[in-house]
Amino acid sequence: MAPKKPLYEGKAKKLFEGPEPGTLIQHFKDDATAFNNQKKGIINGKGVLNNRISEYLMTRIGEIGIPTHFIRSLNMREQLVKAVNIVPLEVIVRNIAAGSFAKRFGVKEGKVLGHPIIEYCYKNDALGDPFVTEEHVFAFGWATPQELDEIRMYTFRINDFLCGLFMGVGIRLVDFKLEFGRLIEGDREFIVLADEISPDNCRLWDVATGYRLDKDRFRQDMGNVEDAYQEVAKRLGVMPKMDADSYVIEVNARVAKPKPKAKAKAKVAVKKIVKAKKK
Ligand code: 5GP
Numbered sequence: 554m555a556p557k558k559p560l561y562e563g564k565a566k567k568l569f570e571g572p573e574p575g576t577l578i579q580h581f582k583d584d585a586t587a588f589n590n591q592k593k594g595i596i597n598g599k600g601v602l603n604n605r606i607s608e609y610l611m612t613r614i615g616e617i618g619i620p621t622h623f624i625r626s627l628n629m630r631e632q633l634v635k636a637v638n639i640v641p642l643e644v645i646v647r648n649i650a651a652g653s654f655a656k657r658f659g660v661k662e663g664k665v666l667g668h669p670i671i672e673y674c675y676k677n678d679a680l681g682d683p684f685v686t687e688e689h690v691f692a693f694g695w696a697t698p699q700e701l702d703e704i705r706m707y708t709f710r711i712n713d714f715l716c717g718l719f720m721g722v723g724i725r726l727v728d729f730k731l732e733f734g735r736l737i738e739g740d741r742e743f744i745v746l747a748d749e750i751s752p753d754n755c756r757l758w759d760v761a762t763g764y765r766l767d768k769d770r771f772r773q774d775m776g777n778v779e780d781a782y783q784e785v786a787k788r789l790g791v792m793p794k795m796d797a798d799s800y801v802i803e804v805n806a807r808v809a810k811p812k813p814k815a816k817a818k819a820k821v822a823v824k825k826i827v828k829a830k831k832k
Contacts, residue, residue: 564590565603565753571633576624580631581607585753587772589681596771600630602782603751605791608632610715610750617714619707620745622734629793637734637747640696643674643682644704646712647728651756652769654728663763669712671705676732703744704733711746719757722788724766727756752782 557569557578564586569578581600586593604626611623624633647654650664654672673690674682690696696704708731719726732748748754752767759766766785770778786792 565600566749571636575636577634577636578627578631579634579749581749582630585768585771585778587768589678592772594771596778596782598779599753599782601793602786603749603753604630604632605793606751606782606786606789607749609789609791610718611746613718614711614714614746614750617710619710620736620743622736622745622747634747635736635745637736637745639676639732639734639747640700640704640744641676642685642690642695642704642732643676644708644731644733645672645674645728646670646708646731647672648712648716649725649727649756649758651727669709671708700735700744707733707744707746715750720760723760724785724788725758725760727758729755752785757785 559567559569560577561568565582565584567580567582569580571577581604583595583597583599584593585596585599608623608626611621615621615623622634622637624635626632647666647670650658650660650666651662654660654670655662655664673685673687675685675689675693675695676682687701690701691698711731712726712729715729716726729750731746731750731754733744734747735742736745755767756769757766758764764781765775766781768778770776770781783792
């Protein structure tokens with residue numbers, strides 16, 4: 554088979570030319586970056602997990618009538634997507650104060666907001682993705698008022714839907730980032746959800762304990778990063794099966810902590826005592 558033609562390499566994904574015109578192959582890497590590329594690392598198995606999680610969430614979102622770029626999964630790390638012209642905006646939705654929002658407004662992390670808030674950032678690494686208003690979007694021609702209306706409507710619906718979906722598996726959707734693209738089909742051009750939805754671009758907190766199940770574990774050196782991504786996949790019921798190419802075996806091996814011998818011996822001793830007492 555001819556090698557795939559690389560088109561673009563981003564911080565967490567690579568894009569290759571797709572097998573049919575108008576398609577791309579989206580490849581999920583294990584690379585992780587934070588603070589505008591100042592912090593770099595590898596989260597073993599992340600690409601495999603994000604591929605599955607994003608596939609699942611994009612499919613569910615498609616089922617409620619919101620168009621997405623997702624076509625189908627190809628393998629453990631790759632999915633086939635429609636080629637779109639990306640709107641250069643990061644659309645951030647916040648349900649609970651956290652991250653840069655909590656800092657900017659001096660509010661305590663965890664404060665539930667009166668209603669979900671949408672913020673826009675101009676997608677530009679060199680400028681550090683600055684926050685912008687609708688006025689900037691129209692003045693710079695990044696999207697038309699009609700396109701931004703559609704993006705807002707889709708974003709609120711996605712937020713409602715995902716809040717419920719995650720709540721069903723004991724996870725609070727604190728905030729997340731979406732990207733949209735323009736899809737041209739014949740003489741029609743319309744807005745579709747693009748990029749990915751995964752613990753890389755969502756804040757996900759366990760409902761019962763507040764435990765962080767997202768990239769903040771990497772950003773803030775909280776440890777157990779791989780376990781957190783796996784936990785999200787497990788709860789959504791999309792945990793990938795072990796695969797030679799995926800590193801998931803390696804991750805699982807590290808996560809499975811063998812019980813210390815002493816602990817096992819103590820358990821046997823306790824059992825003996827209980828038995829003796831029963832007699
Ligand atoms: P904050 O502005 O608090 O840093 O991020 C808000 C939300 O958007 C978080 O869920 C964060 O993961 C996501 N987000 C914002 N900017 C980016 C970005 O450049 N890349 C990724 N992966 N997520 C982002």
